Amino acid sequence: MAITEKAAPPGPAPHDERPGGADTTEHAERTDHADHAERTGRADRPAGPVGAARSEQEGWHLNSPLVLTLLLLLVVVFQGPVRGALAKPVMQSWMTVFVAVVVQALPFLVLGVLLSAAIAVFVPPSFFARALPSRPALAVPVAGLAGVVLPGCECASVPVAGALVRRGVTPAAAIAFLLSAPAINPIVLTATAVAFPRDPEMVLARFGGSLLVACAMGWLWQRLGRTDWLRTPAHAHHEGETRMEAFWSSVRHDTMHAGGFLVLGAMAAATLKAVAPAEWLRTAAANPVVAILALSVLAVLLSICSEADAFVAASLTQFSLTAKLAFLIVGPMIDLKLFAMQAGTFGRGFALRFAPATFAAAIAGAVLTGAVLL
Amino acid sequence: MFLVGAALLHAGLTDLYLRYVKAGLQPLILAAGAVLIVAALATAWYEWRARTRTRTTSGDDHTHDHDQTHDHDQTHDHDQTHDHAHPEPRISWLLVLPLLALILVAPPALGSYSAVRAGTALQQPYGYMKLPKSDPIPINLVDYAGRAVYDHGRSFGGRSVRITGFVALDKSGAPYLVRMALNCCAADAQPVKVALTGKIPPVLQPDAWLQVTGTYTARVTHDPVNNGPIPYLNVTQAKPIPVPSDPYDESWNN
Numbered sequence: 001m002a003i004t005e006k007a008a009p010p011g012p013a014p015h016d017e018r019p020g021g022a023d024t025t026e027h028a029e030r031t032d033h034a035d036h037a038e039r040t041g042r043a044d045r046p047a048g049p050v051g052a053a054r055s056e057q058e059g060w061h062l063n064s065p066l067v068l069t070l071l072l073l074l075v076v077v078f079q080g081p082v083r084g085a086l087a088k089p090v091m092q093s094w095m096t097v098f099v100a101v102v103v104q105a106l107p108f109l110v111l112g113v114l115l116s117a118a119i120a121v122f123v124p125p126s127f128f129a130r131a132l133p134s135r136p137a138l139a140v141p142v143a144g145l146a147g148v149v150l151p152g153c154e155c156a157s158v159p160v161a162g163a164l165v166r167r168g169v170t171p172a173a174a175i176a177f178l179l180s181a182p183a184i185n186p187i188v189l190t191a192t193a194v195a196f197p198r199d200p201e202m203v204l205a206r207f208g209g210s211l212l213v214a215c216a217m218g219w220l221w222q223r224l225g226r227t228d229w230l231r232t233p234a235h236a237h238h239e240g241e242t243r244m245e246a247f248w249s250s251v252r253h254d255t256m257h258a259g260g261f262l263v264l265g266a267m268a269a270a271t272l273k274a275v276a277p278a279e280w281l282r283t284a285a286a287n288p289v290v291a292i293l294a295l296s297v298l299a300v301l302l303s304i305c306s307e308a309d310a311f312v313a314a315s316l317t318q319f320s321l322t323a324k325l326a327f328l329i330v331g332p333m334i335d336l337k338l339f340a341m342q343a344g345t346f347g348r349g350f351a352l353r354f355a356p357a358t359f360a361a362a363i364a365g366a367v368l369t370g371a372v373l374l
Numbered sequence: 375m376f377l378v379g380a381a382l383l384h385a386g387l388t389d390l391y392l393r394y395v396k397a398g399l400q401p402l403i404l405a406a407g408a409v410l411i412v413a414a415l416a417t418a419w420y421e422w423r424a425r426t427r428t429r430t431t432s433g434d435d436h437t438h439d440h441d442q443t444h445d446h447d448q449t450h451d452h453d454q455t456h457d458h459a460h461p462e463p464r465i466s467w468l469l470v471l472p473l474l475a476l477i478l479v480a481p482p483a484l485g486s487y488s489a490v491r492a493g494t495a496l497q498q499p500y501g502y503m504k505l506p507k508s509d510p511i512p513i514n515l516v517d518y519a520g521r522a523v524y525d526h527g528r529s530f531g532g533r534s535v536r537i538t539g540f541v542a543l544d545k546s547g548a549p550y551l552v553r554m555a556l557n558c559c560a561a562d563a564q565p566v567k568v569a570l571t572g573k574i575p576p577v578l579q580p581d582a583w584l585q586v587t588g589t590y591t592a593r594v595t596h597d598p599v600n601n602g603p604i605p606y607l608n609v610t611q612a613k614p615i616p617v618p619s620d621p622y623d624e625s626w627n628n
Contacts, residue, residue, distance in 0.1 A: 103472075
């Protein structure tokens with residue numbers, strides 16, 4: 001957070017000048033500028049933190065704001081040279097989708113971070129011990145159903161689940177919550193009903209299927225999971241702090257941390273949205289089995305917010321309802337953005353094992369629910 | 375983090391955010407921006423206070439921090455070893471990227487490139503609102519497409535319509551007027567296309583916004599990408615207009 005207080009004075013100065021300048025220049029020029037910013041950013045980043053860490057070991061404290069300031073200055077100074085190199089519509093649409101995913105997800109991320117900080121600081125662990133059944137096998141479905149109360153998309157549920165684990169909730173129950181919350185809350189179900197006006201059973205199928213998969217994953221974790229796979233980042237300092245101080249430091253840490261992974265996921269999703277061809281979908285739709293697999297993979301790659309994915313699914317008119325259901329169940333549980341955020345919150349070892357298992361379980365759940373209900 | 379909050383506020387207070395997300399998210403974006411700024415200020419204040427405190431007492435909590443370095447995961451050792459001095463993890467440097475993109479560049483809303491690559495997302499409307507009595511009828515592009523395909527243009531009663539959208543040319547060079555329909559953010563934006571026929575302007579620049587007046591024709595084609603229906607509009611007049619403040623169609627959000 002030293003970043004903020006120290007970099008703020010030099011930061012806004014270049015910013016305030018740039019948009020004014022960019023407005024007067026023409027469209028193509030702005031793009032070059034964009035790409036340039038992109039490049040400089042990428043070139044500088046590896047150097048930045050490493051340099052920061054090294055000088056920190058020497059005991060110099062002002063480095064991370066300094067690096068940020070240098071970075072901003074470099075971007076402003078070197079905007080010219082790559083003009084025209086990347087003024088392609090691919091880059092433009094990449095940038096737009098990238099920024100859109102981040103802007104759209106940040107409010108939900110902040111909501112989740114606030115909630116998780118509140119859980120971590122103000123709710124005593126004994127509360128969860130009383131609220132959840134003591135037997136983990138029973139706690140799983142209860143936690144899964146509790147997902148109904150978290151209104152928002154999947155970005156909010158990752159930090160909240162992280163806080164639950166730190167607060168002593170059985171990981172199995174926290175996992176059930178993590179998976180069910182983005183898919184079965186009222187906002188998402190309403191959106192699904194609106195997107196499928198002629199197939200109301202779709203809402204029921206989504207609710208049932210998601211809950212089923214969430215519980216299955218919870219129980220699976222309980223049977224096979226090992227605690228050393230799960231590494232929740234230790235919040236180092238809690239003694240000698242006031243509650244407000246702990247609250248804000250938790251908010252800050254989670255935002256910076258999960259936010260960074262969110263950016264990583266957004267970059268991947270934007271790349272696929274801008275580059276992947278849409279034509280192969282048409283050929284995939286012909287075969288029912290391939291169709292389900294194709295839409296599941298698509299859900300992972302697109303990383304659409306769970307509040308909006310129903311509309312996208314509805315527009316994939318050439319696919320069967322079961323394939324669309326797979327899209328709706330897989331999407332909120334595992335996608336590129338979520339994978340990056342889970343890797344950040346629970347550790348890479350966890351995410352690497354958890355993601356494929358969830359993917360398989362979600363597809364199985366979708367097929368099962370689809371066979372029964374649709 | 376202060377910068378991210380400020381950037382969010384900036385985007386939320388101007389119409390910039392409309393290029394990326396739906397209008398309904400504005401209060402959330404503003405709230406998130408405010409929270410981030412408050413969090414930044416709070417941390418700054420606590421850090422300042424902690425520093426003045428450690429100057430008077432001798433800070434021994436660094437030993438405590440070093441106990442936490444039980445793994446040497448690249449992304450984490452930084453924030454865990456130096457938790458008190460500089461708590462931001464290395465991964466959070468990525469947050470600088472969208473910041474630069476948003477403030478310095480402000481990428482434009484999705485245009486013809488994305489529109490041509492995706493199939494038309496026209497869906498059958500649940501019902502039709504009453505149209506104004508004027509001639510030409512000012513009507514939403516998505517609304518026109520819905521009425522033309524599923525209502526066979528009955529509600530127009532032979533009057534002409536006026537629609538707004540941007541130009542996109544497909545591989546064969548056929549012109550379409552397109553509006554991207556949005557549900558949440560630009561990542562889920564999908565095009566709704568209307569093909570143009572009749573008095574088309576001789577030079578069509580992709581991504582140029584046009585206000586087109588024309589009459590309904592029964593002709594319907596199918597999108598080569600997803601086989602969705604694309605109605606035609608018989609153009610009588612077209613004039614260029616500036617990009618509207620909300621470039622997306624949000625009629626599905628209600």
